[in-house]
Amino acid sequence: MTSEQQRVVVIGGGLAGLRLAARLGARDGARTEVTVLGEESHVPYNRVLLAEVLAGRYAPEVTALPDPGPALRRGVRAVRVDRADRTVHCDDGSTEQYDALVLATGSNAVLPPLRGLFEPMGRELPDGVHAFRTMDDCLALTAAVAAGSGVRAVVIGGGLLGVSAARALAERGAQVVLAQQGERLMERQLDADASALLHAHLTTLGIEIHTGCRVRGLTTKARGAGGRRVTGVEFADGYRLDADVVVLACGVRPRTGLALAAGLDVRTGIVVDDRLRTSDPRIHAIGDCAEHAGRVYGLAGPALEQADALAEQLGATTGGAAPGYTGTRALTRLTLGTAAGTATAPGGPGPLDLAAFGETTPLPGDDVVRLADATRRTYRKVVVRGDRLVGGVLLGELSTVGALARSWEDAESLTDLFHLLTDDGGS
Incomplete structure (x- = not known):
């Protein structure tokens, strides 16, 4: 590395961290040295596709992200950031x-406070x-x-994650019960x-779906070599349900x-400004943690x-200001396939987008416009405020979503x- 190069360390080898590394390498490879610390030992993968792997639609290797090359250190966990020395300390004793x-550290699964979850x-x-x-x-x-x-x-959990997991397990042939504390799925x-x-x-x-239903605890039994194995779940009303597998999809x-x-x-996440800087201007955060x-x-x-946006910011440090990040208007999409054995059954359910x-x-x-077709099992709804579209939901037919x-x-x-609402509008 020359004295003129900028040293960028990215903590997190997921989608956001690797996208940043790729953008910096393509744009400023001669001026920027990038190191990515990835905690997982797996080849980097697209987390969005995990439900497809669980369903058996994709092999794990299909989810692989583009090879980041030597910039990525796999299986290395950052344990401390020394802001005074501008140094990251890792669990293997190395420093960067x-x-x-x-910080592209992502997020952790929420483990609910269930009786019997931990000893x-x-x-x-x-x-x-x-x-x-x-x-x-x-x-x-x-x-x-x-x-x-x-x-x-x-x-x-009956949110996006829970619905995806339930569908994938059903495709694998499991007998699936989905328990959602809220009044409806994906509320x-x-x-x-x-x-x-x-x-x-x-x-x-x-x-089998239960909404408005809170799980209070797990039932377990000791296993021969020590430890415990789950045997079921217990609901708040005292009802118990046998289970071989329990999936925690609580956000x-x-x-x-x-x-x-x-x-x-x-606060909830690591607070950043429009230049994606934290309260320390030398430290930025992107992705699920920001x-x-x-x-x-x-x-x-x-x-x-x-x-x-951050690649533009970091790449502009020696050549003027880049436009800031002003937020994203995010759209959620999901395709629910068919369970094992139903795809070829006459009149069986097809996939649902x-x-x-x-x-x-x-x-x-606000004005609300709905179009529903019970025969085709399609539903479209948009919310209009003044002369602006402010939101919408589409099921069964997404030709107009674009x-x-x-x-x-x-x-x-x-x-x-x-x-816009009809098929012609999406062409």
Whole structure:
């Protein structure tokens, strides 16, 4: 490295961290030396595709991200940031010095306070209990449902993650129960009508769904070599359900431990400004761990946009200012396939595509337009405020989602809403 090179250290080998490294290498390879510290030993992978791996649609290697080359140090965990010396200390005893440090530490699965989840003073999950966040989680779940026919699986959590996991387990042939504490599935993204359609679709896949249902604890038994194995779940009303596998899909929480220990400003996530700087201007944060303008996105699209914006910022340090990051208008998309054996059954359910964006719950004075086709099992709803599209939900047919999303993202004045809503509008 020459004295004129900028040393950039990225903590986190996921989608955001590797996108940033690739952008910096392509743009400023001669002026920037990038080191990425990746905690996982796996080849970097696209976390968005884990449900497809669990469902058996993709092999794990299909999820691999582009090879980052020697910039990535795999299986190395950053344990401390020394801001005074501008040094990152790693669990293998090595150190990395930086001119700019980027925290792309992502998020952790939320482990709910369930009775029986941990033993006193213990932190080991019982055998058969899994989060669904990493490739290791995915591979462990795959092995669990492949161990025999008729595996009984309970998924706790009916958000995007829980719905994806339940569908994938059903495709693997498991007997799946989905327990959601809220009143409806995917309540953060879908309105009541869309959620009801999703509920009906999952039921046709053989998934048993309980909403408004809180899980109080787990039942376990000792196993021969020590430790415990899950045997079931217990609901708040006292009802008990046998289970061979329990999936904790109760959301995620930004990983902020390094930032807190380093004295950075942390709220829900690591607070950043429009240049994606933390309270220390030499340290930046992007992706699931970052909080910009009071919002933590937790989605791939915003993480990639933040990585691109930061690459422009860091690349402009010697050549003028780059435009700042002003936020992302995120769209959620999900495809729910068919359970094992149903794809070829006459009249069996086909895949269900869904998309949601913006504000799907109208405010007083908003206009709402709905188009529903019971025969085709399609549903479209948009929320209009004045002459602007502010949100929408589509299920079953997404041919118009591109046109609607562009109108929403660009805050265009609406001239022909029906054209946008119909198939012709999405062409």
